Amino acid sequence: MAVNIDEQGLTNEQGEQLTPLQAGLDRPPQLRAARVRQQSIIKTVVLVATLLFLFIPLASMLLFTVRHPLSGRWSLAAWQAIFTGNGESLGADLTVLWQGLGTSLALCVVTVVIMLLLMVPTMVIVHIRSKRLERAIEWVATLPLTIPAIVLVVGLGPIYRWLSADVLSTNPIWLCFAYVILVMPFSFRALAVGLNSIDVKTLCEASRSLGASWPRVFFRVIIPNLWQAILSASFISIAVVLGEYTVASLLGRMNLQVALFQLGQSNSQISTAMSLLALLFGVILLVALDLISDRIRNRKDK
Template structure:
């Protein structure tokens, strides 16, 4: 009897914990999904007449908004610029940060702390403050060096994605013994470029994919910098489109968020595939 009582109390406590967890999880999901559900209902229900319609979604998937009296060319233009910016920003971020982080990780752990402080600094600076500093630089670049093409926003976006990319790459570097791998490869006669490409990078694929996908998600959702600098991207196009047809703009916003969720799921899938491949080897 003295043994059974603690077992029953433990079982009762576990049941209470499960109930509390279920309630908290349900409330959290409701808090997160209620706005998304409201957005979805707004795209299929006419605000004035209350009539249900899929015209907004049809306009997006057919690429023709004439039936709703809306020109979707600005949407496709903004989407094209954002996709190009995502690719260029991810590549530029990796070319800038990955070699620097590997070298610092191998040579000086003290310098790595300073690099972490610099990389995470954009998190503490509001985007509008960054624009105030970047505005004169972009005016000079647009007038004297480059052009007003939105693709040059990649320089500003590399700064914005640095904190997220740094954390993803740092986790990957800390999960392997970079120093031992590089010293072993060097002792076998490999040059530093070969060590970097043939030894270190294959062990960091998961971190590289994570940093790239997070960077893409950040670029696709960025509005402040592009808007204040007078450049076109997806979010600026959605804002301008919302002035003429808010239902199409809201539907496209939902698709952009769904794409971001798919990127995060892709990170998990790639991480699982990489882990299985390592276990097989």
């Protein structure tokens, strides 16, 4: 192909303008190398700034747990108290911490079960039947993101007062109903991504044409293809429940964050150390999610 260079730029024999790539021309190697170096420097600066923004507060928390703020003495007593379960030498009663931790773990299990029983069948049915209704459910599911937790407590307070007095009890496990509302936006988005990544209608029609019942289609065809989305929704819900403080505190219930706050009144080092462990647990959940997702993807590819 003949290329002409005129006032209009690069043109072919018919007078049509060409891009440098179409004309077979490229930048000199020196310019390309300089551009690559510039991009790599920008990426490095952004990455370092992000890591500093994330890890400097965590490093400060870790330093606070091993160095006494008044005397400057270095000690692992706060960590030893957590792993041995004895904080009497530091003037802290760890009973409330274990009570809050146990309550939060139980709330994680119950909240995830209720969320999956409520969200997965509803989203699958709506995804198959009506796109318009799916958008309405999306609006309802994401509504808790726009409502502050303290406003939710104002509405949930009378309901929980009635439930505690006349129907259920004051056991913190019943916070699961409020927590299902809080995790709904995150679980909806994770499940929606999973549903949009597969052709649910085609799978259902093919299974039904082969004689499978609807329960069999749901449990043997759709659920195996949604495992990654279900795990994502579950892990995100666990992270939200473990970090929730406002609802439990204002409703007068005990969970991990409320226990950490109360423990911080007597020994802030132990409270900070336990907060770091809770953050580490969240990171482990995310890494586990990534590893499980890769294994499921590799198994499908095989």
